[in-house]
Amino acid sequence: MVKITFDGIEVEVEEGTTILNAARKIGGEVVPPAMCYYTPLKGSGGKCRACLVKVAAGSVKDPRPMPKLVASCITPVQDGMVVENTTNPDVLAARKGVVEMLLINHPLDCPICDQAGECDLQNFAYEHGTSGTRYEEERRTFDKIDIGPLIQLHMTRCILCYRCVYTADQITEKRVHGVLGRGDAAEIGTYIENVIDNEFSGNVIDVCPVGALTDKTFRFKNRVWFTKPLDAHRDCPKCSGKVVLWMRGNDVLRVTGRKDQYGEVQEFICNECRFDHKDPQDWTIEGPRHIDQRSVIATNHYELPVLNVPVVPNLPGSTEEDLKSTPFNLGRQV
């Protein structure tokens, strides 16, 4: 075990832990934002530079500060390391810079984007950006690209985090899509307008932090904050079958994997669960999905905040930490 100080808070973590994961152990406001890092995906991280932090002291052995800001998602901790995140003006300035850069070529079409309400970039920009931009030039746009009946690729919105590429590479057998081109001309593409059609391809939708890859069976059916997320499962021979059903009334509008508080799926699910089972009868419903209170989705109060109701311990899908950290607790079973 090694000890590090993160924004003045001491925390003990296992050797080999990254700075980001050490911060996640503390939790809450001090956790650096992450756009490209995704725990279940090997090799992810290091690219978007959203999680940059200052290492004010390297370790007990070598207490010198690191000369540049480092990507916390890929930098392992050392015993005695001192990290500055929200307490360092350079870090905050760099983060503003990263938001500004990411928004150069990402359209602010949130009102018509399917990812609105559950977009990492929206949250990142809201928390770390400025309200204006200094960019006056023409932005890049793309024609619509057809990659099959299930997934919509809207390249204009892509921020090239590579998460979908790693997903396809690591959990599907035949990867047909990747990054083509260089620099700001780089794009996610399928080799000569191919179709993405293997059994786990739908997971690229879940990992996409923005609205570049969305679910064609859900597109424009509803806004996420009007839907009601429920944890559910079914007996599936291909995957764990543990999903979230996004319902409106008695209709299942969308099925996704279950995500943790950092937006990462707990388990990847197969396309059959995701796309082919839109009948509530197909599922065993476990209960409401706990959604972070600050989330845009939470604002529609589908989980009615009921005051003075005893805490329901071990509610499926909610961690004890969640229950402790919110002033309201979930009192309603659906």
Next chain:
Amino acid sequence: MGRKLLTEHINVEGIETFDVYRKHGGYASVEKALKTMTPEEVVEEVKTSGLRGRGGAGFPTGMKWSFLAKPEGKPRYLVCNADESEPGTFKDRYLMEKLPHLLVEGMITSSYALGCRTSYIYIRGELMYILRILEKAIAEAYANGFLGENILGSGYSLDLHVHPGGGAYICGEETALLESLEGKRGNPRNKPPFPAVWGLYGSPTVVNNVESIATVPWIVNNTAAEYAKIGVGRSTGTKLISAGGNINKPGVYEIEMGITVEEFIYSEEYCGGIWKGRDMKAVIAGGSSVPILPKDLILKTAAGEDRLMTYESLSDGGFATGTMLGSGGFFVMDDQTCIVRHTWTLARFYHHESCGQCSPCREGTGWLEKVLHRIEYGHGHMHDIDLLVSVAKQIEGNTICPLGDAAAWPVAAAVRHFREEFEWHVKHPEQATSPGAVFNKNASVLA
């Protein structure tokens, strides 16, 4: 005349063939190393020589070699970086074209020192004709027993391959080069782990520049002590400088480290002065990514001393008043050069070559280019000038690999040292965009 360690025989008729090269002392270092020295002794010689990497960063070569991990049961690789894509730098190409056997000899001696069984020369894809020259030299070395199994009966075996890149500047960055050599997209890797621990195919790897490797035979033949006698301070030996721009004699020169910048530019032995007798305006001393310096700062350090052609002297004063020796691409601009246009050209290059992995470089390089384009074409605003500095700052130091810095520094330095020229473009768009118009600091009008 300065001493020539690399280029002594460069103009000998037929030196590109094995026989002529051998007659002029070629491959002596292989014989000496394999027959009379242990690999550790060769590493020690290179360490003592003080040789610093000639690819740009100037990291001590011997030290890099001694970092190479030596795990049991894993191969080790030496990869020669012959990508040479930095604008203004063309020294490696010259060396390989004229003296292919020198590089092959250096690869064999260096591979022996590092305990490599297979080595690669990764060459820029556009240089196909040089690839053929190298392939021929390698075939001759095989035929004469200097490559392959049991070289010179020493028990040491080595295979050497040349591999052409696809023509991307970023593939000169060592980790992107390794990705590319592995057959993947040339994206730089996150470091650490460094190649010395996790390099080609996950094995310990040294990546060295052509000139660095080509220097090793001389050091082995003539001893490290002799090598260290040449040069000044921590800049030992000689350096190839590719000189271009508005000078009378553009070309590749081997200089002894420590001659003055003034001598290099104005003496007949080297650049021969500014063409047409014009005045010098600015110099980029080490390839397009290093900060540009105006005439007074390139000739004298901030303390008023003569600026020398060494790593230390050129970087004296940090980025406020200094620059870098870099890869030795020495680019001279006369007083008719438009700094704004020139900076835009460089920004265009870096924008085009960014691999696009990290957000600040991917988006920032394009932004810089577009703002510079606007200013150059008479559509700039005064606040654009500060915007350039601010965007450069957002990129610098925040990216995965140094290409981000390479894109930011030229812009930041141009604005720092030539701000008036940018302002003139904004304030007088009609003058600035008329053909051939150039800002003249003294007259504050068109030159």
